[in-house]
Amino acid sequence: MEKFIQFLINGIAIGSIYALMTVGYSLVYSIMNFSNFAHGGVIMLGSYFGFFAITILKAPFWLAALIAMTGTTLLAVVIERLAYDPLRRRQAPSLYYIISAMGISIFLENIVLATLGADFRNYPPLFQTSGFYIGGISIGKLDVLILVVGTISLFGLMWLIEKTKIGLAIRATSFNLRAANLMGVNTEFVIFVVFGLGGLLAGLAGVMYGLRYTVWPQMGLITNKAFVAAVFGGLGSLPGAIVGAISLGIIEAMATGYISSNLRDLIAFVLLVTILVVRPSGIMGKATEDKA
Amino acid sequence: MSWAYITTVLIMTGINLLAVIGLSVLTGFTGLFSFGHAGFMAIGAYTSAILTVWLGVPYYLALLIAGLAAGLISLVIGRLTLKLKGDYFIIATLGFGESIRLLFNWFDPIGGSRGFRIPSEIHYTSLSDVIIINLIALILIANLINSRHGRNFKAIREEEMASQVIGINIFRYKMLSFFISAVLVGIAGGMLAHLTHFLIPRNFDMTKSTFLTIMVILGGLGSLSGSVIGTVVLTFIPEFLRNFNEWRYVIFGFLVVLVMVLRPKGLMGGYEISDLLRWVKRRLVRRRGEKNESA
Amino acid sequence: MSLLELRDVTKQFGGLVAVGDVSLTVEQGSIHGLIGPNGAGKTTLFNLITGIYGLSGGTILFEREPIDGLAPFRIAQKGITRTFQNIRLFKDLSVYDNVLTACHMNTKYSVVEALFRLPARNQGEKKLKQETEILLDIMNLTDRRDVSAGNLPYGFQRRLEIARAVALKPTLLLLDEPAAGMNPDETFELLEMIKQVKREFGLTVLIIEHHMDLIMNLCDRIMVLNFGRVLAEGSPIEIQNDPAVVQAYLGEGGNHDARY
Numbered sequence: 001m002e003k004f005i006q007f008l009i010n011g012i013a014i015g016s017i018y019a020l021m022t023v024g025y026s027l028v029y030s031i032m033n034f035s036n037f038a039h040g041g042v043i044m045l046g047s048y049f050g051f052f053a054i055t056i057l058k059a060p061f062w063l064a065a066l067i068a069m070t071g072t073t074l075l076a077v078v079i080e081r082l083a084y085d086p087l088r089r090r091q092a093p094s095l096y097y098i099i100s101a102m103g104i105s106i107f108l109e110n111i112v113l114a115t116l117g118a119d120f121r122n123y124p125p126l127f128q129t130s131g132f133y134i135g136g137i138s139i140g141k142l143d144v145l146i147l148v149v150g151t152i153s154l155f156g157l158m159w160l161i162e163k164t165k166i167g168l169a170i171r172a173t174s175f176n177l178r179a180a181n182l183m184g185v186n187t188e189f190v191i192f193v194v195f196g197l198g199g200l201l202a203g204l205a206g207v208m209y210g211l212r213y214t215v216w217p218q219m220g221l222i223t224n225k226a227f228v229a230a231v232f233g234g235l236g237s238l239p240g241a242i243v244g245a246i247s248l249g250i251i252e253a254m255a256t257g258y259i260s261s262n263l264r265d266l267i268a269f270v271l272l273v274t275i276l277v278v279r280p281s282g283i284m285g286k287a288t289e290d291k292a
Numbered sequence: 293m294s295w296a297y298i299t300t301v302l303i304m305t306g307i308n309l310l311a312v313i314g315l316s317v318l319t320g321f322t323g324l325f326s327f328g329h330a331g332f333m334a335i336g337a338y339t340s341a342i343l344t345v346w347l348g349v350p351y352y353l354a355l356l357i358a359g360l361a362a363g364l365i366s367l368v369i370g371r372l373t374l375k376l377k378g379d380y381f382i383i384a385t386l387g388f389g390e391s392i393r394l395l396f397n398w399f400d401p402i403g404g405s406r407g408f409r410i411p412s413e414i415h416y417t418s419l420s421d422v423i424i425i426n427l428i429a430l431i432l433i434a435n436l437i438n439s440r441h442g443r444n445f446k447a448i449r450e451e452e453m454a455s456q457v458i459g460i461n462i463f464r465y466k467m468l469s470f471f472i473s474a475v476l477v478g479i480a481g482g483m484l485a486h487l488t489h490f491l492i493p494r495n496f497d498m499t500k501s502t503f504l505t506i507m508v509i510l511g512g513l514g515s516l517s518g519s520v521i522g523t524v525v526l527t528f529i530p531e532f533l534r535n536f537n538e539w540r541y542v543i544f545g546f547l548v549v550l551v552m553v554l555r556p557k558g559l560m561g562g563y564e565i566s567d568l569l570r571w572v573k574r575r576l577v578r579r580r581g582e583k584n585e586s587a
Numbered sequence: 588m589s590l591l592e593l594r595d596v597t598k599q600f601g602g603l604v605a606v607g608d609v610s611l612t613v614e615q616g617s618i619h620g621l622i623g624p625n626g627a628g629k630t631t632l633f634n635l636i637t638g639i640y641g642l643s644g645g646t647i648l649f650e651r652e653p654i655d656g657l658a659p660f661r662i663a664q665k666g667i668t669r670t671f672q673n674i675r676l677f678k679d680l681s682v683y684d685n686v687l688t689a690c691h692m693n694t695k696y697s698v699v700e701a702l703f704r705l706p707a708r709n710q711g712e713k714k715l716k717q718e719t720e721i722l723l724d725i726m727n728l729t730d731r732r733d734v735s736a737g738n739l740p741y742g743f744q745r746r747l748e749i750a751r752a753v754a755l756k757p758t759l760l761l762l763d764e765p766a767a768g769m770n771p772d773e774t775f776e777l778l779e780m781i782k783q784v785k786r787e788f789g790l791t792v793l794i795i796e797h798h799m800d801l802i803m804n805l806c807d808r809i810m811v812l813n814f815g816r817v818l819a820e821g822s823p824i825e826i827q828n829d830p831a832v833v834q835a836y837l838g839e840g841g842n843h844d845a846r847y
Contacts, residue, residue, distance in 0.1 A: 103548030114538035266394040272387040439701035440691040450677035459663035
C-alpha cells in the first residue's frame with residue numbers, strides 16, 4: 001500500500017509536467033484544429049534555456065524558470081508568425097499546418113544538435129532528492145515543487161480561460177473561429193495569446209522536466225506523451241488535457257513500479273491506440289458530425 | 293570520393309525512393325498522412341533479416357515475404373484506425389508506429405535495443421537490386437494510378453463525401469492504399485536491413501516516418517515523378533554536403549516550412565513529368581502551326 | 588410504379604426534430620420537387636435518403652426494398668446519387684477526370700488487372716473514356732475538359748456536378764438547389780439540360796429548388812416542407828393554390844415575393 005501511494009505521488013508529479021505540456025498543445029488544437037508538432041521543440045528549448053540560466057548565469061530556480069518561460073513564449077509567438085500565419089492568410093487546409101509544424105520541429109531539434117551536440121546534460125541538483133517523510137512514504141522536494149508550481153499554473157490557466165475577458169474570447173474562438181471573428185472578437189489576438197500561453201507553460205514544463213530527468217536535443221519527442229494525454233482526455237478539451245495528462249503520469253508510474261521501466265513508453269502508446277480505437281473522442285472531447 | 297561510397301549513396305537513395313513511392317500512394321494520392329510508416333519499415337527489415345539469417349531464405353523471396361508481412365499488419369492497423377478523421381488518424385499512426393518500434397526494442401530474441409546483426413556472408417543489397425525493384429514498383433504503381441482504382445484514391449483525397457455518393461467504398465480504398473504503402477515500405481525496410489547488415493529499433497522512430505512523409509511533400513503531393521525527384525534531391529544531394537552534417541537537417545526543416553508557406557503543392561505541384569512533356573510538345577506544335585500560317 | 592417511398596421518416600438531432608414523420612412516394616420517371624423555407628429539412632431529407640445520416644424513425648424503400656441503414660456508397664451503387672447545395676467537386680482534378688472517376692462502376696476490372704495492365708483493364712478504360720466523352724458532349728463541357736474543376740465558372744461547376752452524378756447511370760437523381768446563384772439565362776439553360784438528361788438516361792429526379800419558375804415548370808409533383816413536416820403535396824397547380832403553402836411562404840400580410 002505504501003508502495004502504491006509512493007507511485008501515485010510520483011505519477012501525479014510527472015503527470016503535472018505532462019499537463020503543462022498538454023494544455024499548450026490542446027489550446028492550439030482547440031483554436032486552430034491542428035496538431036502543433038512544433039510544441040515539443042519549444043519545450044526542449046525551454047529546458048536548455050533553464051539549463052544555461054542555472055549553469056552559466058548561476059540563476060536560482062525561479063529566475064531560471066522566468067528566463068526559460070520568456071524565451072519559449074517569444075519563440076512560440078515567432079513560430080506562429082513565420083510558419084502558421086501565412087498559411088492562415090491563404091486559408092490552407094490543416095494538413096499544411098501539421099507539415100509546417102513538423103518542419104519547425106526538425107529545424108529546432110537539429111539546430112540544437114548542430115550547435116550544442118547530442119550530449120545529455122544534467123541540471124545541477126538544485127533540490128535534494130531527500131524530502132519529506134510521511135509514514136513510510138518519501139516525497140522529494142523537487143516533486144513537491146513540481147506539484148505546487150504545476151497546480152498553481154494550471155489553476156491560473158483555468159481561471160484565465162473561465163473568468164477573464166480574454167478567456168471568454170478564447171472560448172468563443174474555439175467554438176467557432178469564423179463566427180467569433182464576425183461577432184467582433186479579435187481572433188488574431190486570441191491566436192497570439194494562445195500561442196503565448198502555450199509557450200509560457202512549455203518553458204515551465206521544460207525546466208521542470210530537465211530538473212527531474214535530463215536535457216537532450218531529441219527530448220521534444222516526449223511531447224508525443226502530450227498527444228497521448230490530449231487524445232486520452234479528448235482533443236481540444238482543456239480539462240480533458242489535464243485529466244488525461246495526470247492519468248497518463250499515474251499509469252506510467254505504476255507501469256514502471258510494478259512491471260518494468262522498459263515497458264513504460266510501450267504502455268503509453270498502447271493506451272493511446274486503445275483509446276483511439278475504442279473511444280476516439282476521449283473522456284471529455286466533443287464528437288462532431290459531418291455536414292452535407 | 294570513392295566509387296564504393298557513391299554506390300552506397302545511390303543504393304540508399306533507391307531504398308528511400310521505394311519507401312517514398314509507397315508512401316506517395318497513401319499521402320500523395322489518397323490524402324492520408326501517416327507518422328508511423330517507420331514501423332512498417334521495421335517490420336520489413338526484421339522479417340527479411342530473420343528469414344535470410346535464421347532460415348536461409350533467398351534475398352528476393354525474403355523481401356517479398358517482408359513486404360507481405362508489413363502489409364498484413366497494415367490491414368489490422370488500418371481496420372482499427374482508418375475510420376478516424378484528420379489528426380486522430382495521424383496520431384493513431386504515430387501511436388502504432390512507436391508501439392511497433394518499442395516492441396522490437398523490448399523483444400530480446402532479436403537483439404532488443406542492442407540491435408540485430410546480419411552476418412557478412414549474407415547477400416548485400418546491390419545497386420542492381422535497387423534499380424530492378426524500383427523500376428517494377430514504379431511501373432506497377434503508375435499503372436494502378438492510371439486506373440479506375442487509382443482515380444478512386446484521388447477522389448477520396450479531394451472530397452470524401454462526394455466520393456461516397458458516387459459509390460466509392462471509401463474504407464475499402466483507404467485500406468487498399470494503406471496496404472500498398474505498407475508493402476512497399478516493408479520491402480524498402482528489407483533492402484535497408486541488407487544494406488547496413490545491422491538493425492536497431494532506434495532507427496525506425498517517428499523521425500524516420502517524418503522524413504519519408506517530407507520527401508513525398510517536397511516532391512509534390514499526387515505526383516509520382518515529383519516523389520522521385522524529391523527523394524533524389526533530398527537523399528542524394530545532402531550526402532555531398534557531409535561537411536555540414538547536422539546543418540543539412542536544419543536546412544531540411546527550414547525548407548519544409550518554406551515550401552508550405554510559398555509552394556504548398558511541392559516541386560511538381562501534382563503534375564507528372566509526362567504532363568510537362570505533353571505541354572511542351574503542344575506548345576511546339578502550336579508554334580510550328582503559327583509559323584506555317586504566317587508563311 | 589413507385590420508385591422511392593419514404594414512410595414516416597424522422598430525424599432528430601439531440602432533441603431537435605429536423606425531419607418529422609415525412610411520407611413521400613416518388614413515381615418512376617417523374618420529376619418531383621421539394622420546396623420549403625430555409626431550415627425546413629429539405630437537405631436533411633436528402634442526407635437521409637443517401638445514407639449520410641441515419642434515420643431516427645421510419646423507413647425508406649427503393650425499388651420496394653428498404654435501404655435505410657445502408658452505407659452511402661451502397662445506396663449509390665443501388666442507383667441513387669445526388670448533387671450538393673454547396674458544390675462538392677474533385678477540385679484539383681480536371682473536368683474530364685471528374686466524370687471519368689464517377690464512371691468507375693460501369694466496368695469491373697480488378698486491382699491486379701490494373702497493376703499489370705491486363706486486357707480487361709484496357710477494354711474497361713476504353714469503355715469508360717467513350718462514356719465520359721459522350722457525357723461531356725451532352726452537358727456542353729467538352730470545351731473545358733482539361734480545366735481543373737475548381738477553376739470553372741460557378742454555373743459550369745453546377746453543371747459538372749450533374750454530369751458527374753449522371754455518370755453513375757443512376758435510377759434516381761437528387762438535385763440540391765442546382766440553380767442556386769445562377770442568372771435567369773443560366774437557369775433556363777439548366778432547366779432544358781435537366782429535361783434532356785432525364786429523357787436520355789431514363790432518370791427519375793427529386794429536386795430541391797428556390798427558383799419557383801423552374802420548379803413549377805419542371806416538376807410533375809411537388810412536396811412542401813415546413814419545420815421538418817409535410818405542409819402540402821400535389822401537382823404544381825394544387826401547390827400554387829394551397830392556402831397553407833401561400834401562408835407559409837408569404838406570411839399573413841401577403842408580402843409578394845418576386846420569385847414566386
